[in-house]
Amino acid sequence: MPIFSFLGMQYDFQWSVLWTGGHGEWLLQGIWTTLRLSALSWIIACALGILSGALRTVPFRPLRIAASAYVEFFRNVPLLVWLFVWYFGVPQALPRAAQDWLNTHGPEFWSAVAGLSVYHGARMSEVIRAGIQSIPKTLLEASVATGLSVAQAYRLIIIPIALRLIVPPITNESLNLLKNSSLAMTIGVAELTFMTRQIETYTAKAFEALTAGTLIYLVLCLTIALTMAQVEHRFRIPGLIVRVGRAEH
Amino acid sequence: MRRAVYFTMAAAVILGLATSAWAAETTLEKISRTGVFTVGTRTASPPFGYINKQNEWVGFSIDLAQLVHKNIEKKLGKTIKFELKESKPDTRIPLLTSMAVDMIAGTMTDTRPRRDSVEFSLTFFVTGAQFLVKEGSPIRGIQDLAGKRVGSQQGSTNERAIRERVPQAQLVVFPDQPAGFTALVQGRVDTYTNDGIQLWGLKYKAPNPNEWKIVGDFYTYEPYGMAMRKNDSDFRAVVNNALMEALENGEYFKIYEKWFGAKSETPYPLSDNAKNFLMMQVVPK
Numbered sequence: 001m002p003i004f005s006f007l008g009m010q011y012d013f014q015w016s017v018l019w020t021g022g023h024g025e026w027l028l029q030g031i032w033t034t035l036r037l038s039a040l041s042w043i044i045a046c047a048l049g050i051l052s053g054a055l056r057t058v059p060f061r062p063l064r065i066a067a068s069a070y071v072e073f074f075r076n077v078p079l080l081v082w083l084f085v086w087y088f089g090v091p092q093a094l095p096r097a098a099q100d101w102l103n104t105h106g107p108e109f110w111s112a113v114a115g116l117s118v119y120h121g122a123r124m125s126e127v128i129r130a131g132i133q134s135i136p137k138t139l140l141e142a143s144v145a146t147g148l149s150v151a152q153a154y155r156l157i158i159i160p161i162a163l164r165l166i167v168p169p170i171t172n173e174s175l176n177l178l179k180n181s182s183l184a185m186t187i188g189v190a191e192l193t194f195m196t197r198q199i200e201t202y203t204a205k206a207f208e209a210l211t212a213g214t215l216i217y218l219v220l221c222l223t224i225a226l227t228m229a230q231v232e233h234r235f236r237i238p239g240l241i242v243r244v245g246r247a248e249h
Numbered sequence: 250m251r252r253a254v255y256f257t258m259a260a261a262v263i264l265g266l267a268t269s270a271w272a273a274e275t276t277l278e279k280i281s282r283t284g285v286f287t288v289g290t291r292t293a294s295p296p297f298g299y300i301n302k303q304n305e306w307v308g309f310s311i312d313l314a315q316l317v318h319k320n321i322e323k324k325l326g327k328t329i330k331f332e333l334k335e336s337k338p339d340t341r342i343p344l345l346t347s348m349a350v351d352m353i354a355g356t357m358t359d360t361r362p363r364r365d366s367v368e369f370s371l372t373f374f375v376t377g378a379q380f381l382v383k384e385g386s387p388i389r390g391i392q393d394l395a396g397k398r399v400g401s402q403q404g405s406t407n408e409r410a411i412r413e414r415v416p417q418a419q420l421v422v423f424p425d426q427p428a429g430f431t432a433l434v435q436g437r438v439d440t441y442t443n444d445g446i447q448l449w450g451l452k453y454k455a456p457n458p459n460e461w462k463i464v465g466d467f468y469t470y471e472p473y474g475m476a477m478r479k480n481d482s483d484f485r486a487v488v489n490n491a492l493m494e495a496l497e498n499g500e501y502f503k504i505y506e507k508w509f510g511a512k513s514e515t516p517y518p519l520s521d522n523a524k525n526f527l528m529m530q531v532v533p534k
Contacts, residue, residue, distance in 0.1 A: 088431055099436065103398070107437055108421065186428070188421045194403070198422075201339050201404035204366035206346075 017203040018212050030195030031216060037112055037191060038178045044117035045177065049124025056129045067125065074122035080183050082119050087111035087187040112184035120177045127173060131166035132158075164235060171228040175221050182217075192216060276351050276477065276484040277325065286321055286329050288314045289336030289350035293426045295450035296508045296515050297374075297473075298355050306333055309508040313373055313492070314354035314475070316500065320491035337425050338404035342366050345478055352477050352488065356447060358406045359474035368481065369474035370488045371530045373501075375523045377467020378407040379445040381433065381452065383460060388440050390465030394418040400429040400438035407442045410469050426451070444471045449515045493531045501527070 017023060048070075055067035074082070091099050091107065102110070135158055143153035185194035196213035200206045280286050290311055291298035298308035311333065318331045334350050341357060344350045345367055359369040380399075382388050388397060395417040401408040403422045411420055421438050423429040430451055433441040441448075445463060452461045475492075477484055495501040502519075509517040 087437075088435060091437075092435065103437055186424055188400075188423050188428070188432070190422065194422070197339055197403060200343075202409070204342050204363075206343050 013208065014203075014205055015208050017199060017205045017208055021202075023199050023202075026195045026198060027192070027212060027216070030190065030192035031220075033109075033189065034178070034181050034191040034220075037109065037116070037181045037184060037189065040113050041116035041120065041181070042174060042177055044113070045120035045124055045173075048117065048121025049128055052121065052125040053128030053132065056125065057132050071122045071125050074119055075126070079115065079119050079180055080186065083112060083115040083183055083187050086115040090114070108184070108188040111187060112181070112189050116177060116180060116184070120173060120180070123176070124170065124173050127166055127169040128162075130169070131162045134165060135161055161237070161240070164232075164237065164240075167228060167232050167235075171225060174228075175224060178221060178224065179217065276481050277321070277487070279348070280321060280329055280351060281325050281327070284327075284330055285332055286318050286352075287332045287334055287350045288318075289334050289341060289344050289353045289355065290314065291337070291355040291426075292335045294356050294447050295454050296513070297447070297450070299450070299454075308355075309374075309504065310354040310356070310473075310475075312504045312507070313495070313501075314352065316495050316504075317352065317354075317475070317488050317491040320487055320494070324487050338402050339424065341404075341476065345476060348478075351484075352475055354475045356444060356473060357476050358444070358471045360406060363476075366479070367476040368479050368485055369476055370485065371492050372472040372474050372527070373492060374446070374473040375526065376444045376446040376471050376473070378410060378442055378469040378471060379448055379463050379465045379467060380440045380442050381430075381448040381461055381463055382440045383433075384462055386439065386462075386464075388464060391415060391468045394440075397439040398437070400432050400441040402426060402429060402443065405443065406469060406471060407444070411442060414468075446515070446517055449517060453515050496527055496531050 018027065052067040052070050055063045056071070058064060087108065090111070091102055094102070139161070140150070140153055140158060143157045144150060148156065181191055182193035184191055185197070190198075193213060196209045199212075200209040203209070274282075288311070290306075290308065292306065293299055294308075296308055297310040298306070301307050315331065318329065322329050334344070336344050336350065336353055336355060338357075341353045341355070342363070345353060353367075357363075357369075359372060363369075380388060380390070387393065391414070394411070394415045396419070398419045398421055399411055399415075400421050400423060401411060403424055408420065408422055411418055421432070423432065426443070426447070429438070429441050429443075432438045441451075443451075445467065448463045452458050452463065455461055475488055477488065492501070495504070505519060507513065509515060509519070511518075
């Protein structure tokens, strides 16, 4: 291509390597594995996050300590280290029969799910805790003063507001989860990043392969981000939050 | 505004012309200019390139690369620093083409598709792919792989061969050798495949060598060569001359004896066939 030789690069672009020779199927398989891995981990992470996030705000101290221990233990170690622990470390502690069963049922994938969900569960827990704790106590007092019971106040007022507050940081954490799924390739999971490296090692066309990976991740993440923006917009409570100046839309 | 655009375009043209001339520097020119000869090699592939118990980075390929280094110094007529950088099957070619290293001296197999991207030196070692299994495993070779979990390294010729020839095997691909070997030790894979000589290295370096055995006939032919950038025949001549000198004056066989001899940690006698092949690569002076 003329412009690139002008810049002094000697590289022969061949975008067809992305779909010829079965490479297209590899990419699709990689995307599917990434989506499966991310979706499963996300569901478990949300469950763990809601549970421990809520537990960190209850008046009962032992539960608060247990939840804090979970969060601090798991979020303060790099995810890559956790993946190695879950793949090479944890199964060693299981009984032999369980290990043999696990070895024939995709240990790489399930170790990655465990690692991702527990790590991101800890991070989501912090987001949810911050959301719950940012609601002023006066709101609860006011709701109770209008005649609602505490349970009703939580169900009709506090929780709906809390959910709206946490949508942006949860979106952030969800995007992080999708992107962190790429680390699973270090324990042998054949997800999207692995497949782009595979194309690169088979064809030596690094630029094309990595561009494909970049664009696919970009599209996946932007889809999630834009969907969540729509969700935020649809469920907004007019007048609840401060907005400087009028929105253009 | 328009003048700024024209000025930027002019600067880009000049910069482009300047960089296009500069980017076509040969390897020897680069080594001479920077004073450093960088070699990419393995860190966990005994005995070709690995960190030994004394925490030194040593190996058969590294010793051969040092012979090349001496020849470069002779050719350029000045002292050049010798530096090592880690390279793995999936990073070797990008490291070369991005000029992060000048030569790859490790366990790289010379193959025709790879010759589209890099240039190879003479073959300095001959082996083939086999399988590493725990003692007592039912696997005897490539014929027993259907349904078994096979560990391999991403970017290696063995991974490709298994994928193409034994699609019924469950291929598990790791980024590097330590991960693959640990998976074998823990039973996450039934066997680990790599070039035979590297499997011998792993076996002898394991805490209990008798637990492991290497099975199967060579299912691929793996001639190891040193890799360098394309369109660089001067540098290739320097590398090949160094290897040919070493084969002729016996230096190569001294190094071979050091790493593969009877008293070494991975004994692997040189077959007559292999020795003839190596010697016949030496063209007359």
